[in-house]
Amino acid sequence: MMKAIVLSHYGKTDSLSLVEKAIPQPKEGEVLVKVHATSVNDFDWQIMCGKPFITRLVSGILKPNIDVLGTEIAGTVESVGPGVSSFAVGDRVFGDVSDAGFGGFAEYASVSQTALHNMPDLMTFQQAVSLPHASLLAWQGLVDLGNIKQGESVLINGAGGGVGVFALHIAKEFGCEVTGVDHALKLDFMKGLGFDHVIDYQKTDFTAEATRYDLILDVKTQHFPTRYLNVLNEGGRHITCGGNTSSMIQIALLGHLIGKVTGKRLSVIMLQPNQGLEHINKMFESGTLKTHIDGPFSFEDIPREMARFGRGEHIGKIVINVV
Ligand SMILES: NC(=O)c1ccc[n+]([C@@H]2O[C@H](COP(=O)([O-])OP(=O)(O)OC[C@H]3O[C@@H](n4cnc5c(N)ncnc54)[C@H](OP(=O)(O)O)[C@@H]3O)[C@@H](O)[C@H]2O)c1
Structure with a gap:
């Protein structure tokens, strides 16, 4: 028993x-x-x-x-x-x-x-x-779906949680400049981890700011899809892991069409359990992922x-x- x-x-x-x-x-x-x-x-x-x-x-x-x-x-x-x-x-x-x-x-x-x-x-x-769960959401979001490239500017929304922290380590492996958005109480913790810029989501809506990014990994998608286009550079990608159900359904239904018209990509990730764990093991062994x-x-x-x-x-x- x-x-x-x-x-x-x-x-x-x-x-x-x-x-x-x-x-x-x-x-x-x-x-x-x-x-x-x-x-x-x-x-x-x-x-x-x-x-x-x-x-x-x-x-x-x-x-x-x-x-x-x-x-x-x-x-x-x-x-x-x-x-x-x-x-x-x-x-x-x-x-x-x-x-x-x-x-x-x-x-x-x-x-x-x-x-x-x-x-x-x-x-x-x-x-x-x-x-496995959180690090692979980050890996599959940034690398497999997001096609992250060396030196890009990356924003992680919900950056102080399980996925966000692994996403930082992965984006830093690609030499990216990384902005993290989360609750005010987590911003010091996030700066200590190595985020280049931090944003308090209760004070600032990053989708209404002038700064643009090449790649956004979003664990807390809240808005209508077109709002994310404003803050993506030419050829930019917004990858949503989670958030409110209606925003995710809208992105799943409209993302492809929006991509065809604007050249920017909005996608929803479907986690493939354990796929890519060998990359995570390598980063863990080299000390770049904690x-x-x-x-x-x-x-x-x-x-x-x-x-x-x-x-x-x-x-x-x-x-x-x-x-
Ligand atoms: N797509 C898939 O296949 C798949 C599979 C499994 C899981 N998921 C999703 O993946 C996500 C898991 O993320 P996680 O493990 O990193 O979650 P987590 O540990 O709960 O972290 C989420 C972070 O986001 C913060 N946050 C809350 N509201 C926010 C807002 N409006 N703007 C910015 N940040 C906000 C939270 O802070 P406070 O709440 O403390 O303020 C927390 O620090 C979930 O959304 C889950 O549904 C997706």
């Missing part, structure tokens, strides 16, 4: 309870991981709440079909199912398991081998579990830490020690 935090219905953190459950058995192509650390992510929060409603297209309309949340795991391979050749018992592995049924809020998770990577030698479980951990906390603290995440009180990634 194993300990697990189980989600019984959509709601607040009282929908989460600590139970004893049977340890899952790895099926064909699956790896059973003894979970040493997990983290709290917006996916976990949104599925727990069942909001925005669009989330329920994945997690079930009336009640959740995912009983153990936990988007990211880091741990050791306990056993492997038939057909698994890439991993062996005892390997240290990590990954974003949101495409593999979630399951990090438990002592063991059985997930597809395609959701796992080997951990670099010098990486701790706590560091590992803070990386993790920012809030915690680690104990397994029983998961409901409390989910609530703190929901109130936006975390700085960096909330990490939970599991076993």
Whole structure:
């Protein structure tokens, strides 16, 4: 048997309870991981709440079909199912398991081998579990979709959060001048990390300013698409990771057309879990990408830490020690 935090219905953190459950058995192509650390992510929060409603297209309309949340795991391979050749018992592995049924809020998770990577030698479980989701949103947004180029001017909106901080490290690898927008309370922290310019979103709407950028990575898209054109240079790109649902739908529907007419590109990123993790591992090993951990906390603290995440009180990634 194993300990697990189980989600019984959509709601607040009282929908989460600590139970004893049977340890899952790895099926064909699956790896059973003894979970040493997990983290709290917006996916976990949104599925727990069942909001925005669009989330329920994945997690079930009336009640959740995912009983153990936990988007990211880091741990050791306990056993492997038939057909698994890439991993062996005892390997240290990590990954974003949101495409593999979630399951990090438990002592063991059985997930597809395609959701796992080997951990670099010098990486701790706590560091590992803070990386795949947020760092790859930043990587895929800036590099794969944003086509970032050496020396460009980059703005990150929502820059003091999980994605924004990794985005800074990546943009700096490309020698870019980086502006970060976030709450006044985070601006000193952001300057200390290396942002060249910072903007308080409560005082200044960057879309109404004269400064233009080559590339904007936006985790808090709020406006109608055309507002972003004003602050993009010729050939500029605005990549949205998240924000309010109506702005994101407008960009998804109109972005392509706007791009054809203006030569500027507005796109919405769809995260491809774990794709590009080898680049993140390289940057971690060379010391150019650093993790920012809030915690680690104990397994029983998961409901409390989910609530703190929901109130936006975390700085960096909330990490939970599991076993
Ligand atoms: N596209 C995909 O496939 C995909 C997949 C997973 C997640 N996501 C999205 O990716 C994002 C995750 O970002 P994250 O982990 O970095 O979130 P986070 O850690 O919560 O950081 C967001 C930051 O933005 C700040 N902020 C709030 N309102 C703002 C505003 N109006 N203008 C500028 N900054 C503002 C927040 O500060 P305060 O709230 O403290 O003021 C916080 O520092 C979410 O939007 C999520 O929905 C997208």
